Amino acid sequence: MIYFDNSATTKPYPEVLDTFVKTSVNYYANPSSLHSLGAQAEKLVTQARQQIANILGVNQNEIVFTSGGTEGNNLAIKGTALEYRARGRHIITTAVEHASVFETCRQLEKLGFRITYLPVDSRGRIRIDDLKAAITDETILVSVMHVNNEVGAVQPVEEIGRLLKNYPKILFHVDHVQGCGKVPLSLHEAGIDLCTISAHKFHGLKGTGVLYKRANIRISPLLTGGHQESQLRSGTENTGGIVAAAKALRLIHEKFENGAAEKTSQIRDYLIEKLAAIPGVTVHTDPEVSAPHIINFSAGGIRGEVLVHALEQQGIFISTTSACSSKTRELSRTLLAMGVSKAEAEGAARISLSYENTMEEAENFIRILQQTIQNLQQVLGRNQ
Ligand SMILES: Cc1ncc(COP(=O)(O)O)c(C=O)c1O
Incomplete structure (x- = not known):
């Protein structure tokens, strides 16, 4: 099997599972309970909070545990909208955000x-001048993703942060779900107020994530109740998942520090070179402005889902667009915003790598893909 669908989700590291099981078996008490078992569980949650804060270079009181990326994005955006609606009702985001940002903005x-959806260029990146032009006295929030989940484009987050330093009343939220552990980001240097991460994207467990919230800003909670997470996210803490998330974050950062991203970039570059050489294939990812792990391409006239299922028959797992929209049969908003034609967007497929993938897998993938495309094109030709 070749698993190239790591932007949809990753396989948990064995050490992460081990941590989850041990924590859940030994520290199952409610961290809010007054007795000593509760205190032990609370201590573990606090340690995990401190570890995550250290890795992200922030304070532990700025970490809010959530159930993942969707909740983090909802909390950041709706929480800001609810808190600051008297100050203004304008939010700026981009045309290429993940559904958890896009649909949240639609709801607002x-x-x-009023929401401004900034356009992107043919490589998937916004222009700072467009952002500058969109800001008004009513703007309360700018929400821009770090790494695009469909094509891998990295947005100029640091530059956006520098611009927004001139507008101290506008909060800056970054969806860092696809960038975490793959593309470095200094939350302080980039002037970020709110930042979403999700543990299952870096070999942690599904249902765990973090929202970084800068200490001196306020947001309204979405989940009210027992006042957990400094009243920002009520609900009994997922102690095992939280401790496992801290472990996963440490492991992915260690791998990054040891050069894993460079190795993955080499595999990515090899795949792009070989894909571009296949007749009829168009690559939509520009490696110059992209994260090391995502490649988006279309295979001349073959629908994305047909290719996904044909490859699956041979033990290869990739995606059409993002996992969330792949079942709705909607064309990729990101590709259309980049100016890709509808016909090409219908054929879009996404390869997403993890640090565990090897060059050998990439070579096998290309060999099987070439054959699969040839076979499908023959069938298409016969049916025309
Ligand atoms: C960029 C981005 N943001 C947010 C999410 C949502 O994260 P989760 O699956 O943890 O809710 C995803 C998931 O694919 C994503 O790719």
């Missing part, structure tokens, strides 16, 4: 907020 539009 129905509640009377």
